[in-house]
Amino acid sequence: MLKIEAVFFDLDGTLLDRSASVVKFIEDQYDRFWPALSLIDKQQYKSRFIELDSRGYVWKDKVYSQLLKEFSITDLKWEDLLEDYMTNFKHSCIGFPHLHEVLGNLRQMGVKVGLVSNGKTSFQMDNVKALGIEEYFDSILISEAVGYRKPDPRIFQLALDELGVWATNSIFVGDHPENDVAAARNVGMVGVWKRDDYWEEAEADFIIEDLKSLVSIILEGAAFNERL
Numbered sequence: 001m002l003k004i005e006a007v008f009f010d011l012d013g014t015l016l017d018r019s020a021s022v023v024k025f026i027e028d029q030y031d032r033f034w035p036a037l038s039l040i041d042k043q044q045y046k047s048r049f050i051e052l053d054s055r056g057y058v059w060k061d062k063v064y065s066q067l068l069k070e071f072s073i074t075d076l077k078w079e080d081l082l083e084d085y086m087t088n089f090k091h092s093c094i095g096f097p098h099l100h101e102v103l104g105n106l107r108q109m110g111v112k113v114g115l116v117s118n119g120k121t122s123f124q125m126d127n128v129k130a131l132g133i134e135e136y137f138d139s140i141l142i143s144e145a146v147g148y149r150k151p152d153p154r155i156f157q158l159a160l161d162e163l164g165v166w167a168t169n170s171i172f173v174g175d176h177p178e179n180d181v182a183a184a185r186n187v188g189m190v191g192v193w194k195r196d197d198y199w200e201e202a203e204a205d206f207i208i209e210d211l212k213s214l215v216s217i218i219l220e221g222a223a224f225n226e227r228l
Helices: 018-032 042-056 060-070 078-092 099-108 121-131 153-163 177-186 213-224
Strands: 006-009 112-117 139-142 170-174 190-194 206-208
Touching: 006 153, 018 042, 018 078, 042 060, 060 078, 078 121, 099 112, 099 213, 112 153, 121 139, 139 153, 153 177, 170 177, 170 213, 177 190, 206 213
Parallel strands: 006 112, 006 170, 112 139, 170 190, 190 206
Antiparallel strands: none
Protein backbone atom coordinates (compact mmCIF):
# COMPACT_ATOMS: atom_id res chain seq x y z
CA MET A 1 0.00 0.00 0.00
CA LEU A 2 1.46 3.34 -1.05
CA LYS A 3 0.68 6.66 0.56
CA ILE A 4 -0.42 9.59 -1.59
CA GLU A 5 2.19 12.29 -1.06
CA ALA A 6 1.09 14.95 -3.55
CA VAL A 7 -1.98 16.18 -5.37
CA PHE A 8 -1.59 18.28 -8.51
CA PHE A 9 -4.40 20.33 -10.03
CA ASP A 10 -5.25 21.86 -13.35
CA LEU A 11 -6.63 25.42 -13.00
CA ASP A 12 -9.31 26.28 -15.58
CA GLY A 13 -12.36 24.06 -15.28
CA THR A 14 -10.94 22.31 -12.23
CA LEU A 15 -10.38 24.94 -9.53
CA LEU A 16 -11.57 27.99 -11.47
CA ASP A 17 -15.13 27.81 -12.75
CA ARG A 18 -14.12 29.31 -16.05
CA SER A 19 -17.57 29.15 -17.64
CA ALA A 20 -19.17 31.19 -14.86
CA SER A 21 -16.17 33.53 -14.75
CA VAL A 22 -16.32 34.21 -18.49
CA VAL A 23 -20.02 35.05 -18.32
CA LYS A 24 -19.43 37.51 -15.50
CA PHE A 25 -16.44 39.06 -17.23
CA ILE A 26 -18.03 39.52 -20.65
CA GLU A 27 -21.14 41.11 -19.14
CA ASP A 28 -18.96 43.56 -17.23
CA GLN A 29 -16.84 44.23 -20.31
CA TYR A 30 -19.91 45.05 -22.35
CA ASP A 31 -20.91 47.59 -19.72
CA ARG A 32 -17.44 49.15 -19.67
CA PHE A 33 -17.43 49.56 -23.45
CA TRP A 34 -21.13 50.29 -23.81
CA PRO A 35 -20.75 53.54 -25.81
CA ALA A 36 -19.03 51.61 -28.60
CA LEU A 37 -21.08 48.41 -28.22
CA SER A 38 -24.54 49.84 -27.58
CA LEU A 39 -25.86 48.92 -31.03
CA ILE A 40 -25.23 45.25 -30.23
CA ASP A 41 -27.52 43.30 -27.95
CA LYS A 42 -25.67 42.37 -24.77
CA GLN A 43 -26.79 38.75 -24.90
CA GLN A 44 -25.69 38.48 -28.51
CA TYR A 45 -22.26 39.90 -27.68
CA LYS A 46 -21.89 37.49 -24.76
CA SER A 47 -23.03 34.43 -26.71
CA ARG A 48 -20.77 35.11 -29.66
CA PHE A 49 -17.75 35.71 -27.45
CA ILE A 50 -18.30 32.39 -25.72
CA GLU A 51 -18.60 30.60 -29.07
CA LEU A 52 -15.44 32.16 -30.50
CA ASP A 53 -13.53 31.66 -27.25
CA SER A 54 -14.00 27.90 -27.61
CA ARG A 55 -13.56 27.22 -23.90
CA GLY A 56 -10.37 29.26 -23.79
CA TYR A 57 -8.56 27.38 -26.54
CA VAL A 58 -8.64 30.34 -28.93
CA TRP A 59 -6.54 33.28 -27.83
CA LYS A 60 -8.39 36.55 -27.46
CA ASP A 61 -6.66 38.53 -30.21
CA LYS A 62 -8.44 36.30 -32.71
CA VAL A 63 -11.68 36.33 -30.72
CA TYR A 64 -11.89 40.10 -30.51
CA SER A 65 -10.77 40.65 -34.09
CA GLN A 66 -13.56 38.40 -35.29
CA LEU A 67 -16.13 39.99 -32.98
CA LEU A 68 -15.42 43.50 -34.21
CA LYS A 69 -15.50 42.32 -37.80
CA GLU A 70 -18.78 40.46 -37.47
CA PHE A 71 -20.54 43.30 -35.68
CA SER A 72 -18.99 45.99 -37.90
CA ILE A 73 -17.62 47.90 -34.92
CA THR A 74 -15.22 50.64 -36.00
CA ASP A 75 -14.98 52.73 -32.82
CA LEU A 76 -12.96 50.08 -31.00
CA LYS A 77 -9.70 48.28 -31.59
CA TRP A 78 -9.34 44.62 -30.73
CA GLU A 79 -6.21 45.59 -28.81
CA ASP A 80 -8.33 47.66 -26.41
CA LEU A 81 -10.63 44.74 -25.69
CA LEU A 82 -7.69 42.36 -25.29
CA GLU A 83 -5.99 44.70 -22.83
CA ASP A 84 -9.23 44.92 -20.88
CA TYR A 85 -9.42 41.12 -20.81
CA MET A 86 -5.85 40.80 -19.55
CA THR A 87 -6.36 43.50 -16.93
CA ASN A 88 -9.85 42.80 -15.66
CA PHE A 89 -10.61 39.09 -16.06
CA LYS A 90 -9.15 38.45 -12.61
CA HIS A 91 -11.93 40.52 -11.09
CA SER A 92 -14.47 38.03 -12.43
CA CYS A 93 -12.82 34.82 -11.20
CA ILE A 94 -15.20 32.37 -9.53
CA GLY A 95 -13.94 29.23 -7.83
CA PHE A 96 -15.77 25.93 -7.64
CA PRO A 97 -17.58 25.02 -4.40
CA HIS A 98 -15.40 23.87 -1.46
CA LEU A 99 -12.23 25.17 -3.15
CA HIS A 100 -10.56 26.64 -0.07
CA GLU A 101 -11.88 23.92 2.21
CA VAL A 102 -10.39 21.13 0.11
CA LEU A 103 -7.01 22.79 -0.44
CA GLY A 104 -6.82 23.56 3.26
CA ASN A 105 -7.68 19.96 4.16
CA LEU A 106 -4.93 18.66 1.90
CA ARG A 107 -2.36 20.84 3.61
CA GLN A 108 -3.59 19.73 7.04
CA MET A 109 -3.22 16.12 5.92
CA GLY A 110 0.42 16.76 5.10
CA VAL A 111 -0.11 16.27 1.37
CA LYS A 112 1.96 18.42 -0.95
CA VAL A 113 -0.10 20.47 -3.39
CA GLY A 114 0.86 21.56 -6.90
CA LEU A 115 -0.71 23.41 -9.81
CA VAL A 116 0.02 22.69 -13.48
CA SER A 117 -1.72 24.97 -15.97
CA ASN A 118 -1.46 25.84 -19.62
CA GLY A 119 -1.60 29.53 -20.39
CA LYS A 120 0.19 32.83 -20.09
CA THR A 121 2.10 33.20 -16.84
CA SER A 122 1.01 36.62 -15.62
CA PHE A 123 -2.61 36.05 -16.60
CA GLN A 124 -2.91 32.69 -14.87
CA MET A 125 -1.07 33.89 -11.78
CA ASP A 126 -3.43 36.87 -11.55
CA ASN A 127 -6.33 34.41 -11.55
CA VAL A 128 -4.73 32.21 -8.90
CA LYS A 129 -4.24 35.26 -6.68
CA ALA A 130 -7.77 36.47 -7.36
CA LEU A 131 -9.12 33.15 -6.10
CA GLY A 132 -7.03 33.58 -2.96
CA ILE A 133 -5.40 30.16 -3.28
CA GLU A 134 -1.73 30.90 -3.99
CA GLU A 135 -0.67 30.17 -0.42
CA TYR A 136 -1.93 26.58 -0.60
CA PHE A 137 0.53 25.49 -3.29
CA ASP A 138 4.03 24.14 -2.88
CA SER A 139 4.60 24.46 -6.61
CA ILE A 140 2.91 26.36 -9.45
CA LEU A 141 3.90 25.63 -13.05
CA ILE A 142 2.50 27.64 -15.96
CA SER A 143 3.24 26.41 -19.48
CA GLU A 144 4.51 29.76 -20.81
CA ALA A 145 7.08 30.00 -18.02
CA VAL A 146 8.40 26.43 -18.24
CA GLY A 147 8.27 25.97 -22.01
CA TYR A 148 6.07 22.84 -22.01
CA ARG A 149 2.32 22.50 -22.41
CA LYS A 150 0.06 19.71 -21.25
CA PRO A 151 -0.19 16.96 -22.44
CA ASP A 152 3.61 17.03 -22.85
CA PRO A 153 4.90 14.56 -20.23
CA ARG A 154 7.82 16.86 -19.44
CA ILE A 155 5.62 19.39 -17.64
CA PHE A 156 4.24 16.63 -15.41
CA GLN A 157 7.71 15.30 -14.68
CA LEU A 158 8.92 18.79 -13.87
CA ALA A 159 6.06 19.18 -11.39
CA LEU A 160 6.92 15.86 -9.75
CA ASP A 161 10.61 16.78 -9.55
CA GLU A 162 9.84 20.15 -7.96
CA LEU A 163 8.00 18.46 -5.11
CA GLY A 164 10.38 15.51 -4.92
CA VAL A 165 7.67 12.87 -5.27
CA TRP A 166 7.18 9.76 -7.40
CA ALA A 167 4.44 9.67 -10.00
CA THR A 168 2.94 6.57 -8.39
CA ASN A 169 2.53 8.44 -5.12
CA SER A 170 0.78 11.37 -6.80
CA ILE A 171 -2.67 12.33 -8.00
CA PHE A 172 -3.49 14.68 -10.85
CA VAL A 173 -6.93 16.29 -10.96
CA GLY A 174 -8.21 17.90 -14.15
CA ASP A 175 -11.25 18.44 -16.34
CA HIS A 176 -9.73 17.62 -19.73
CA PRO A 177 -9.82 13.89 -20.53
CA GLU A 178 -6.66 13.98 -22.68
CA ASN A 179 -4.53 16.96 -21.63
CA ASP A 180 -5.03 16.32 -17.93
CA VAL A 181 -6.20 12.81 -17.09
CA ALA A 182 -4.72 10.66 -19.84
CA ALA A 183 -1.48 12.63 -19.90
CA ALA A 184 -1.03 12.29 -16.13
CA ARG A 185 -1.78 8.57 -16.21
CA ASN A 186 0.75 8.13 -19.01
CA VAL A 187 3.52 9.26 -16.67
CA GLY A 188 2.28 6.96 -13.90
CA MET A 189 0.16 9.31 -11.83
CA VAL A 190 -3.32 8.53 -10.54
CA GLY A 191 -5.69 10.37 -12.87
CA VAL A 192 -8.80 11.98 -11.41
CA TRP A 193 -11.33 13.46 -13.79
CA LYS A 194 -13.39 16.35 -12.48
CA ARG A 195 -16.41 15.75 -14.63
CA ASP A 196 -17.16 18.31 -17.30
CA ASP A 197 -20.36 17.86 -19.29
CA TYR A 198 -18.60 19.06 -22.45
CA TRP A 199 -17.08 15.59 -22.67
CA GLU A 200 -19.18 12.47 -22.36
CA GLU A 201 -16.54 10.39 -20.62
CA ALA A 202 -12.90 10.02 -19.69
CA GLU A 203 -10.70 7.07 -18.89
CA ALA A 204 -9.74 7.87 -15.33
CA ASP A 205 -8.85 6.10 -12.10
CA PHE A 206 -11.50 8.15 -10.31
CA ILE A 207 -14.28 10.47 -11.44
CA ILE A 208 -15.54 13.24 -9.17
CA GLU A 209 -18.35 15.74 -9.41
CA ASP A 210 -17.13 17.90 -6.55
CA LEU A 211 -13.66 18.76 -5.26
CA LYS A 212 -14.73 17.60 -1.81
CA SER A 213 -14.63 13.98 -3.00
CA LEU A 214 -10.84 14.15 -3.21
CA VAL A 215 -10.36 13.76 0.53
CA SER A 216 -12.04 10.36 0.65
CA ILE A 217 -10.13 9.22 -2.43
CA ILE A 218 -6.86 10.00 -0.70
CA LEU A 219 -7.87 8.42 2.57
CA GLU A 220 -9.55 5.32 1.16
CA GLY A 221 -9.31 4.87 -2.58
CA ALA A 222 -6.06 5.92 -4.16
CA ALA A 223 -3.85 4.00 -1.76
CA PHE A 224 -5.52 0.77 -2.83
CA ASN A 225 -5.65 1.49 -6.53
CA GLU A 226 -4.33 -1.44 -8.50
CA ARG A 227 -2.27 0.85 -10.71
CA LEU A 228 -0.04 1.91 -7.79
